[in-house]
Amino acid sequence: MQHTGLPFDDIRHLVATMPGPDVLARAAALERQGALLKPPGALGRLEEIAVHLAAWQGKARPTADRPMVAVFAGTHGVSARGVSPYPASVTKEMMAAFTAGRAAINQICSTFEAGLRVFDLALDLPTGDIVEEAALDERACAATMAFGMQAIAGGTDVLVLGEMGIGNTTVAAALCHGLYGGAAEDWVGAGTGATGDVLARKIDAVRAAVALHKPSLGDPLEALRRLGGRELAAIAGAVLSARHERVPVVLDGYVVTAAAAVLHALEPSALDHCLAGHVSAERGHRLVLEKIGLSPLLDLGMRLGEGTGGGLALGIVKAAVACHKGMATFAEAGVSGAG
Numbered sequence: 452m453q454h455t456g457l458p459f460d461d462i463r464h465l466v467a468t469m470p471g472p473d474v475l476a477r478a479a480a481l482e483r484q485g486a487l488l489k490p491p492g493a494l495g496r497l498e499e500i501a502v503h504l505a506a507w508q509g510k511a512r513p514t515a516d517r518p519m520v521a522v523f524a525g526t527h528g529v530s531a532r533g534v535s536p537y538p539a540s541v542t543k544e545m546m547a548a549f550t551a552g553r554a555a556i557n558q559i560c561s562t563f564e565a566g567l568r569v570f571d572l573a574l575d576l577p578t579g580d581i582v583e584e585a586a587l588d589e590r591a592c593a594a595t596m597a598f599g600m601q602a603i604a605g606g607t608d609v610l611v612l613g614e615m616g617i618g619n620t621t622v623a624a625a626l627c628h629g630l631y632g633g634a635a636e637d638w639v640g641a642g643t644g645a646t647g648d649v650l651a652r653k654i655d656a657v658r659a660a661v662a663l664h665k666p667s668l669g670d671p672l673e674a675l676r677r678l679g680g681r682e683l684a685a686i687a688g689a690v691l692s693a694r695h696e697r698v699p700v701v702l703d704g705y706v707v708t709a710a711a712a713v714l715h716a717l718e719p720s721a722l723d724h725c726l727a728g729h730v731s732a733e734r735g736h737r738l739v740l741e742k743i744g745l746s747p748l749l750d751l752g753m754r755l756g757e758g759t760g761g762g763l764a765l766g767i768v769k770a771a772v773a774c775h776k777g778m779a780t781f782a783e784a785g786v787s788g789a790g
């Protein structure tokens with residue numbers, strides 16, 4: 452990696468040198484898909500998913516044997532403005548629940564035999580309040596992105612990204628509003644259940660934060676450090692390192708998608724190795740998915756975060772891989788093809 456002084460330069464270099472899909476693996480997977488015991492296309496998106504994994508893993512026979520859910524947790528200065536019904540202390544309390552195996556994401560990981568890693572990103576140190584200052588300075592943002600690159604350490608074949616952070620649907624909304632414009636209201640939803648005054652403060656905070664940082668928002672990494680937070684920076688780093696290590700990624704809800712959108716804004720092909728696990732019920736999620744050109748696998752009205760929607764989509768990913776791997780071909784089964 453080049454070291455030219457400014458921390459974001461290293462990130463920009465990683466974005467500029469991302470590998471593309473393995474076209475030979477993709478062609479081989481497609482050829483097998485065409486020979487399997489089913490009318491062509493009859494497995495719908497399961498077929499696309501298997502071929503996507505083949506192309507981005509660089510394997511003619513894709514795998515989902517060692518899936519990993521990585522949950523990044525951060526604390527947000529803006530939460531002191533009363534933009535969430537819950538106090539910031541819930542973030543740490545939920546970390547204890549993840550460790551004890553008692554949160555929703557633990558049950559989803561057990562269901563699909565996925566690993567779970569939880570990362571505490573300086574939870575005692577809230578980021579700057581985005582309405583008054585940048586969430587992070589450049590060095591801290593780049594360092595946190597580099598930290599997020601650990602998500603795939605030790606080896607995994609599919610990475611699901613999740614997050615935990617009271618107040619982070621406010622920063623996700625600010626980031627999307629900063630990247631894509633529109634009105635603040637287009638990007639702000641209930642989060643953990645904001646209504647009335649809480650929701651009004653949330654909309655005001657998003658509008659004010661974007662107005663304050665406006666002159667710098669042409670650079671997506673500046674948008675991330677000014678309007679985002681530690682878990683969002685780590686998620687962007689994890690998406691980027693997964694690309695370099697040929698690990699396909701499943702995105703979770705609004706917050707994870709907003710973080711990934713930063714990379715898409717830097718380079719439109721940056722999320723080509725990603726699948727959208729689901730569309731959450733959070734206002735803004737469907738719109739940001741449209742902006743980055745991803746179509747969600749599931750739409751179950753979920754709005755929890757933690758990687759739960761992405762983790763649930765792992766079940767579909769695993770089934771897609773199992774069909775691609777285990778089905779007989781027409782020739783093997785001795786079944787007649789179409790006349």
Ligand SMILES: O=C(O)c1ccc[n+]([C@@H]2O[C@H](COP(=O)([O-])O)[C@@H](O)[C@H]2O)c1
Binds near residue numbers: 614620621641756
């Ligand atoms: O990602 C989503 O779509 C999503 C939608 C609603 C809530 N959340 C979760 O709720 C928390 C943030 O909500 P809030 O109201 O505190 O901004 C955070 O821990 C997220 O994981 C996440």
Ligand SMILES: Cc1cc2nc[nH]c2cc1C
Binds near residue numbers: 537545616643755
């Ligand atoms: C209980 C609770 C669990 C969560 N998981 C992700 N965000 C959350 C927010 C709350 C409040």
